[in-house]
Amino acid sequence: MVGRIQGLKRGWHERSKIEKVEFQSMAMWHAMPWVFLVSWGSVPLLVAVRHGPLPLALGCSLLLTAVLQCVHVNRTMRRSLDHFLKRAQPPRRDLAVSLALMVTTLGLVVALQAVRGVEAEMLTLATMFAVMPYGQSLAFAVPIRTFFIRFAVIGAATVAAFAAIGVHDGRLVGTAVVITLGTLVSLLSSRCGAWTLAVMWEADRAREVEARLAVAEERLRFGRDLHDVMGRNLAVIALKSELAVQLARRGRPEAVDQMVEVQRIAQESQREVREVVRGYREADLAVELAGAQGVLEAAGIDCRVTGSSAGLSVPVQSALGWVVREATTNVLRHGDARRCDITLTITDERTSLAVENDGVPEAAPEGRKGSGLAGLRERLAAVDGTLDLTSGEGRFRLVAEVPLARPRQDERDPNESRQGDRHHQEEAERVTR
Incomplete structure (x- = not known):
């Protein structure tokens, strides 16, 4: 029993927010017919029917048909x-x-209305209940105009039936009013919630499409950058190689100069490709912090970011950005958080990034952690960093620490790197010559 309860809790927390909203709405819609049965159907009916064979x-x-209505509308x-x-x-x-169950229920109400010894005024609420279950189902299944047309026909037929058994004047008006009220209650309680769910699902699908478009745009950007880097250089390499072949066939010494130039352009292309790939794979910590705050707040989670990434080296920023x-x-997928705090602390000895959120009922065993955390440990290990996870009392805390807060000495300025590349290229040309 305890295991089943824990399984239900785990399944609940694994649902997305919109799935939880839909589940709660369905629970409310399933409970409504039974609430109306007790308040509008059974209690007034028991009061109205006196002890006698036919009325009982x-x-x-x-009462039996009313229960069947509730059971069927739940299905x-x-x-x-x-x-x-x-x-x-x-x-x-x-x-x-x-529809058949509703007609049967209304027919029994009309029959009781015609029997002596029954308090007819108390049957009014039973009449209102009779149209509720069918109205709930119909409100989801047909357009609003069709819904009102059908219930206009049902109301007219019910009023005509009451008139046929001798009910006149204000009681007929009251019957029409209670049927109208029951129709409106069933429509508003069902259709409005369903429309809200439809809008939420549409927004969720729009977010998924937006995410796919963002991925596609990033792929296009990477392809465009790679084409810009390699397209011109490969064209030049092809032309100079062809020129070198022609010069070599003629025995001209300029062929060597052309091949040295091809070598230089190839090395330059290799360096530029590395820069493109590095910019694609590395994460900017300031951008990631701002993006995380925006995404979490858009999901209804209060997010507070403390600290600045200024002064951190590129490898450290990249590793912490992935964290x-x-x-x-993890906060969006695996929890039901209401608040998330992200704190970046930089000292002369180490850099610490802490992400803490609530809404986690229990800590998952270490063996059940996802592969994403293992990947983070690998990225942090590249900069001698560590990753620590703690969970308890409904809170989950992730702490990443990197021992270096300032740029490493071996990280050269890009201008110095280019000067070194030119020096190597000149040396290669000198050796070739």
Whole structure:
């Protein structure tokens, strides 16, 4: 039993926020018919029916059909909602059964109205309840105009039936009013929530599309940068190689100069490609911190970022930037956090990045951690960093520490790097000559 409860809790926390909203809405919609049965159906009916064979038989039959209405609408609700959210076909057979149960319930109400010894005024609430279950199912399955047309026909037929058994004047108006109220309550309580769910799912799909477009745009950017770097250089290499071949065939010494130039351009291309790939793979810590705060706040999580990445070396920023990415992903996917604090602390001895959030019910065993954390440890190991995880009392804390806070001495200025490359190129040309 305890294991099943823990499994349910784990399954609940693994749901996305919109899935939780849909689950809660479905629970409310399933409970509504039973609440109305108790308040509008059974209690007034028991008060209205006096002890007598025929009234009791009709009353028990009415109560039974009301219960069947509640059971059937609970079975139909999911299929009707799936149709509204464009996941399935309309449940026509279920709606037909729900309509038949409603007609039976209304017929029993009319029969009780015609029996002497029944307090007719108390049957008004039973009439209002009779249209509720069918109205809930129909509100998901058809357009609003069709919904009102059908219930206008149902209301007119019910009023005509009451008039046929001798009900006149204000009581007919009251019957029409309570049927109208029941129709509106079932429509507003079902359709408005379903429309909200549809908008939320549409926004969720839009976010997924936006993420895919961002990935595609990044791929295009990388391809464009690589083309800009390699396209011109490869064209020049091809032309100079062809020229060198022609000069070599003629025995001209300028062929060597052309091949030295080809070598220089190839080395320059190799360096430029490394720079493009480095810019693509490395993460800027300041950008990642701002992006994490924006994403978490957009998801309804209060996020506070403390500290600045100024003065950190590029490898350290890249490693910690990946820590921010993975931690943000874990907060969004695996928890139900309401607050997240990201703190960056830089001292003369080490740099520390702490990400702490609430909404985590229990710590997962170390053996069940995802591969993302293992990848972070590998990235941090490249800069002699460590990763520490703690969890308890509904909070999860991730701390990454790197021993160096300032740029390393072996990191050269790009201008110095280019000067060194020119020196090597001149040396290669001198040796070649």
